[in-house]
Amino acid sequence: MLFHVTMDVRIPADADPVRIDALKVAEKARCAALMEQGVWRHIWRVVGRYRNVSIFDVSDNAELHEVLMTLPLFPYMQIDVTPLCRHASSIRDDDR
Amino acid sequence: MLFHVTMDVRIPADADPVRIDALKVAEKARCAALMEQGVWRHIWRVVGRYRNVSIFDVSDNAELHEVLMTLPLFPYMQIDVTPLCRHASSIRDDDR
Amino acid sequence: MLFHVTMDVRIPADADPVRIDALKVAEKARCAALMEQGVWRHIWRVVGRYRNVSIFDVSDNAELHEVLMTLPLFPYMQIDVTPLCRHASSIRDDDR
Amino acid sequence: MLFHVTMDVRIPADADPVRIDALKVAEKARCAALMEQGVWRHIWRVVGRYRNVSIFDVSDNAELHEVLMTLPLFPYMQIDVTPLCRHASSIRDDDR
Amino acid sequence: MLFHVTMDVRIPADADPVRIDALKVAEKARCAALMEQGVWRHIWRVVGRYRNVSIFDVSDNAELHEVLMTLPLFPYMQIDVTPLCRHASSIRDDDR
Amino acid sequence: MLFHVTMDVRIPADADPVRIDALKVAEKARCAALMEQGVWRHIWRVVGRYRNVSIFDVSDNAELHEVLMTLPLFPYMQIDVTPLCRHASSIRDDDR
Amino acid sequence: MLFHVTMDVRIPADADPVRIDALKVAEKARCAALMEQGVWRHIWRVVGRYRNVSIFDVSDNAELHEVLMTLPLFPYMQIDVTPLCRHASSIRDDDR
Amino acid sequence: MLFHVTMDVRIPADADPVRIDALKVAEKARCAALMEQGVWRHIWRVVGRYRNVSIFDVSDNAELHEVLMTLPLFPYMQIDVTPLCRHASSIRDDDR
Amino acid sequence: MLFHVTMDVRIPADADPVRIDALKVAEKARCAALMEQGVWRHIWRVVGRYRNVSIFDVSDNAELHEVLMTLPLFPYMQIDVTPLCRHASSIRDDDR
Amino acid sequence: MLFHVTMDVRIPADADPVRIDALKVAEKARCAALMEQGVWRHIWRVVGRYRNVSIFDVSDNAELHEVLMTLPLFPYMQIDVTPLCRHASSIRDDDR
Numbered sequence: 001m002l003f004h005v006t007m008d009v010r011i012p013a014d015a016d017p018v019r020i021d022a023l024k025v026a027e028k029a030r031c032a033a034l035m036e037q038g039v040w041r042h043i044w045r046v047v048g049r050y051r052n053v054s055i056f057d058v059s060d061n062a063e064l065h066e067v068l069m070t071l072p073l074f075p076y077m078q079i080d081v082t083p084l085c086r087h088a089s090s091i092r093d094d095d096r
Numbered sequence: 097m098l099f100h101v102t103m104d105v106r107i108p109a110d111a112d113p114v115r116i117d118a119l120k121v122a123e124k125a126r127c128a129a130l131m132e133q134g135v136w137r138h139i140w141r142v143v144g145r146y147r148n149v150s151i152f153d154v155s156d157n158a159e160l161h162e163v164l165m166t167l168p169l170f171p172y173m174q175i176d177v178t179p180l181c182r183h184a185s186s187i188r189d190d191d192r
Numbered sequence: 193m194l195f196h197v198t199m200d201v202r203i204p205a206d207a208d209p210v211r212i213d214a215l216k217v218a219e220k221a222r223c224a225a226l227m228e229q230g231v232w233r234h235i236w237r238v239v240g241r242y243r244n245v246s247i248f249d250v251s252d253n254a255e256l257h258e259v260l261m262t263l264p265l266f267p268y269m270q271i272d273v274t275p276l277c278r279h280a281s282s283i284r285d286d287d288r
Numbered sequence: 289m290l291f292h293v294t295m296d297v298r299i300p301a302d303a304d305p306v307r308i309d310a311l312k313v314a315e316k317a318r319c320a321a322l323m324e325q326g327v328w329r330h331i332w333r334v335v336g337r338y339r340n341v342s343i344f345d346v347s348d349n350a351e352l353h354e355v356l357m358t359l360p361l362f363p364y365m366q367i368d369v370t371p372l373c374r375h376a377s378s379i380r381d382d383d384r
Numbered sequence: 385m386l387f388h389v390t391m392d393v394r395i396p397a398d399a400d401p402v403r404i405d406a407l408k409v410a411e412k413a414r415c416a417a418l419m420e421q422g423v424w425r426h427i428w429r430v431v432g433r434y435r436n437v438s439i440f441d442v443s444d445n446a447e448l449h450e451v452l453m454t455l456p457l458f459p460y461m462q463i464d465v466t467p468l469c470r471h472a473s474s475i476r477d478d479d480r
Numbered sequence: 481m482l483f484h485v486t487m488d489v490r491i492p493a494d495a496d497p498v499r500i501d502a503l504k505v506a507e508k509a510r511c512a513a514l515m516e517q518g519v520w521r522h523i524w525r526v527v528g529r530y531r532n533v534s535i536f537d538v539s540d541n542a543e544l545h546e547v548l549m550t551l552p553l554f555p556y557m558q559i560d561v562t563p564l565c566r567h568a569s570s571i572r573d574d575d576r
Numbered sequence: 577m578l579f580h581v582t583m584d585v586r587i588p589a590d591a592d593p594v595r596i597d598a599l600k601v602a603e604k605a606r607c608a609a610l611m612e613q614g615v616w617r618h619i620w621r622v623v624g625r626y627r628n629v630s631i632f633d634v635s636d637n638a639e640l641h642e643v644l645m646t647l648p649l650f651p652y653m654q655i656d657v658t659p660l661c662r663h664a665s666s667i668r669d670d671d672r
Numbered sequence: 673m674l675f676h677v678t679m680d681v682r683i684p685a686d687a688d689p690v691r692i693d694a695l696k697v698a699e700k701a702r703c704a705a706l707m708e709q710g711v712w713r714h715i716w717r718v719v720g721r722y723r724n725v726s727i728f729d730v731s732d733n734a735e736l737h738e739v740l741m742t743l744p745l746f747p748y749m750q751i752d753v754t755p756l757c758r759h760a761s762s763i764r765d766d767d768r
Numbered sequence: 769m770l771f772h773v774t775m776d777v778r779i780p781a782d783a784d785p786v787r788i789d790a791l792k793v794a795e796k797a798r799c800a801a802l803m804e805q806g807v808w809r810h811i812w813r814v815v816g817r818y819r820n821v822s823i824f825d826v827s828d829n830a831e832l833h834e835v836l837m838t839l840p841l842f843p844y845m846q847i848d849v850t851p852l853c854r855h856a857s858s859i860r861d862d863d864r
Numbered sequence: 865m866l867f868h869v870t871m872d873v874r875i876p877a878d879a880d881p882v883r884i885d886a887l888k889v890a891e892k893a894r895c896a897a898l899m900e901q902g903v904w905r906h907i908w909r910v911v912g913r914y915r916n917v918s919i920f921d922v923s924d925n926a927e928l929h930e931v932l933m934t935l936p937l938f939p940y941m942q943i944d945v946t947p948l949c950r951h952a953s954s955i956r957d958d959d960r
Contacts, residue, residue, distance in 0.1 A: 001252045002140060003275070004149050005336065012301050013876050013939075031185040042138075042191055044098060044151075044180040047929045048869065048943040052183055053100055055140075060193045060252075061275040065335045075301075079336040083195070083253040083275055084140040087148055089127040095138050097924045099947070101816065108781050109204050109267075143257045144197065144271040156865045156924075157947040161815045171781075175816040179867070179925040179947055194332060196341055205396050205459075223377040234330075234383050236290060236343075236372040239449045240389065240463040244375055245292055247332075276332040279340055281319040287330055289444045291467070293528065300493050348385045348444075349467040353527045363493075367528040371387070371445040371467055386524060388533055397588050397651075415569040426522075426575055428482060428535075428564040431641045432581065432655040436567055437484055439524075468524040471532055473511040479522055481636045483659070485720065492685050540577045540636075541659040545719045555685075559720040563579070563637040563659055578716060580725055589780050589843075607761040618714075618767055620674060620727075620756040623833045624773065624847040628759055629676055631716075660716040663724055665703040671714055673828045675851070677912065684877050732769045732828075733851040737911045747877075751912040755771070755829040755851055770908060772917055799953040810906075810959055812866060812919075812948040820951055821868055823908075852908040855916055857895040863906055 002041070002057055002096070003064055004082040009050045011076050026072035039067060041094075055084075098137070098153055098192070099160055100178040105146045107172050122168035135163060137190075151180075194233070194249055194288070195256055196274040201242045203268050218264035231259060233286075247276075290329070290384070291352055292370040293342045299364050314360035327355060329382075343372075386425070386480070387448055388466040389438045395460050410456035423451060425478075439468075482521070482576070483544055484562040485534045491556055506552035519547060521574075535564075578617070578672065579640055580658040581630045587652050602648035615643060617670075631660075674713070674729055674768070675736055676754040681722045683748050698744035711739060713766075727756075770809070770825055770864070771832055772850040777818045779844050794840035807835060809862075823852075866905070866921055866960070867928055868946040873914045875940050890936035903931060905958075919948075 011020055034040035042055040058064045068079055086096040107116055130136035138151040154160045164175055182192040203212055226232035234247040250256045260271055278288040299308055322328035330343040346352045356367055374384040395404055418424035426439040442448045452463055470480040491500055514520035522535040538544045548559055566576040587596055610616035618631040634640045644655055662672040683692055706712035714727040730736045740751055758768040779788055802808035810823040826832045836847055854864040875884055898904035906919040922928045932943055950960040 043183045045183040047179040048932045048945045062277040081336045083143040085254040087139045087141040144260045144273045158949045164816045177816045181926040235375045237375040239371040240452045240465045275335040279331045279333040350469045356528045369528045373446045427567045429567040431563040432644045432657045467527040471523045471525040542661045548720045561720045565638040619759045621759040623755040624836045624849045659719040663715045663717040734853040740912045753912045757830040811951045813951040815947040851911040855907045855909040
């Protein structure tokens with residue numbers, strides 16, 4: 001089941017840079033693991049912004065919430081979630 | 097080069113249903129052709145809305161504009177375009 | 193799986209009242225059937241508005257989209273969908 | 289009498305984590321007590337957000353205000369209140 | 385129990401003026417009756433707008449909804465409802 | 481001459497609580513004095529918010545500005561002012 | 577007493593041009609008369625828009641409402657009113 | 673050439689009051705000098721807000737920018753600029 | 769003197785296509801003439817929209833208003849005007 | 865390939881002025897270098913704001929993102945990117 005998710009990352013100007021760098025490393029590793037599992041299906045960067053657009057493939061809402069809540073940078077993210085479904089015009093098997 | 101595109105379709109209540117149905121058939125065929133060419137890479141339906149979220153892969157801005165302007169339902173669409181680029185965390189070859 | 197759905201009904205002033213009344217009767221019957229099936233779990237009216245707030249319980253996004261798209265008044269509705277999950281503070285078994 | 293209430297929790301980044309944890313424990317206990325009394329009828333978590341959607345059943349506006357103002361996390365909440373009433377299409381006895 | 389209600393009246397340009405005038409006469413009579421009953425406690429006109437600000441005193445949400453829905457101009461109104469309660473600083477007996 | 485005034489109070493999380501409490505006491509006394517003079521005609525609390533809705537009766541714009549600027553909590557308030565006049569439907573002598 | 581007023585004029589595309597032209601002539605004459613009386617103290621056109629920014633000098637809210645409601649183009653205007661008072665920095669006698 | 677300018681002054685709660693007071697004195701003196709030169713043609717205070725509405729008369733955009741950027745309180749202002757021109761209905765010689 | 773101007777073109781669905789086509793031809797000719805005069809310095813199309821972004825070089829606000837008001841498609845445009853001035857970082861002679 | 869870019873610069877009030885000045889010098893030098901390369905084709909200052917409007921000419925989205933992310937003031941900027949293409953009415957060779 002697919003969801004469109006946008007994440008805006010907002011690091012406060014006075015945050016400890018060492019801690020933030022550690023969180024970014026952990027975030028990248030967590031993203032890679034979720035992509036390999038097929039849960040985080042796509043991620044793109046929005047040009048000129050500290051924002052990504054992602055597609056998640058999860059079994060239900062609870063799994064999506066659990067995944068998002070445990071992202072290392074979650075405390076600094078503004079997240080928007082939009083449920084998707086297959087479009088009648090799609091010819092791609094994996095757009096479902 | 098990837099772009100995130102949302103299309104809201106707004107058919108006026110007094111539009112001729114025969115003409116609209118013909119446009120929808122033409123739209124679906126055009127979408128399928130563009131997907132086969134790899135230009136319209138993804139399309140998903142937003143749950144509960146007459147709106148889609150799409151990913152286009154084009155060679156430049158002019159090609160994207162040309163493609164969008166010639167969609168059969170273009171006169172009834174509100175379109176938003178966001179330029180994307182590869183995310184440093186992506187492990188998928190085709191998220192570029 | 194639960195979703196929070198709001199529906200704003202907007203009937204154009206020049207719509208045929210006989211047809212609209214028929215749609216409202218059909219809408220009410222469809223709502224009752226979906227409530228009995230447990231799909232449309234709750235519906236409340238917003239005071240002073242032609243708007244409802246509803247809770248749907250469906251197996252996936254596709255089912256929710258199918259249900260909403262086939263509501264008799266769908267062409268006159270502005271719908272917003274928000275995915276929900278169980279709240280850690282809830283003590284009710286059915287708030288999941 | 290039913291009200292639709294949304295609560296966005298916004299903990300400042302520099303808040304004392306020990307104090308916040310204590311407030312969260314107290315909030316959860318208060319929520320459970322109000323649910324058992326039937327005042328806080330439903331609570332759901334919005335996926336990907338530190339926000340809940342709730343339904344309160346109170347005898348009047350003053351009781352709702354008193355209940356909301358005395359929540360342990362109230363100083364960190366942005367609250368929106370919408371009055372509800374029974375929907376003509378509802379077949380559930382408790383959607384009133 | 386008090387509610388703050390704003391009503392924006394939006395008469396379509398092509399509405400039948402005879403019918404609209406009749407609705408305005410009926411609206412004024414209905415307003416006067418509700419004021420005499422103490423239900424429509426206050427009404428003021430917003431300067432330069434076809435909008436009023438009102439205070440209603442009703443026994444519950446359902447009564448308020450019933451009163452608003454049966455106003456003659458309801459089909460042409462955009463209504464916003466805000467629940468009020470007594471302010472700790474008030475010294476007026478009737479601000480409750 | 482009547483004005484509709486809303487006041488949102490926003491106390492910064494790091495404000496000195498002793499000073500804020502003193503300001504609240506002063507605010508309440510100032511409000512009571514203005515109500516006795518008939519200048520602050522009504523005040524209601526918005527349910528679930530640190531916001532009030534008020535009606536002021538002043539001789540001109542300058543008096544209203546002077547009254548609002550000298551409220552003890554003014555530095556922490558976001559204030560919106562809307563000019564009102566008598567509504568043609570009102571039957572109350574004091575809704576002017 | 578001064579008010580800042582903006583007026584957006586929105587003529588429907590299907591309005592009778594003869595009637596609209598007559599209203600514009602009447603509007604211009606009414607504006608000139610009010611300027612000579614000193615009630616409509618200033619009027620400027622916003623570049624590129626069918627919108628004006630005006631300053632009115634009236635004895636009270638009711639007079640302003642009466643003046644605005646009786647403008648020939650009032651049914652086609654969206655009006656915003658902001659109460660003004662003398663600025664402490666002004667050195668002009670008539671900015672009050 | 674006339675411009676409509678609004679200035680919202682937002683002094684942070686933790687700003688040094690001695691420095692802010694000095695800036696306010698300098699701002700007032702600068703405003704008076706610009707009014708005497710005819711550059712700052714009008715200034716009014718918005719009732720209940722720390723905001724002014726002003727009319728500037730400058731020879732070109734660059735002069736307006738230079739004047740605004742060098743205001744003592746500029747670092748604390750949110751400024752909106754709207755180009756104006758003579759309204760066809762104006763009978764005042766100086767509304768140009 | 770430079771201005772940033774955006775124009776959204778909104779042709780009603782029931783407009784006479786012959787008349788609209790004639791207006792578009794006239795608009796294109798007018799644009800070309802103004803570009804040759806150096807008044808309409810730049811025009812770009814926003815991808816996926818019936819909107820342009822333009823830079824105008826005029827002697828004053830009144831000239832800009834006159835130019836915009838006499839565009840053949842003006843009755844169908846929503847126009848936003850932003851005054852520009854030379855940026856301190858520019859090395860181009862004509863960015864002024 | 866052209867993009868319309870706006871940059872709002874927001875320096876926190878408590879930022880180290882020496883460091884900010886160094887960043888501004890570096891920003892200006894970077895801007896000049898990019899203008900000489902033809903990448904940053906235009907830059908204008910918005911009157912009364914710490915905001916610029918720019919036109920970039922890049923080979924693809926990734927290059928634009930790289931350029932924007934490495935601007936010295938990037939951490940303090942809110943950036944909006946809009947893809948442009950040649951307008952059918954343009955007679956300038958370089959508006960593409």
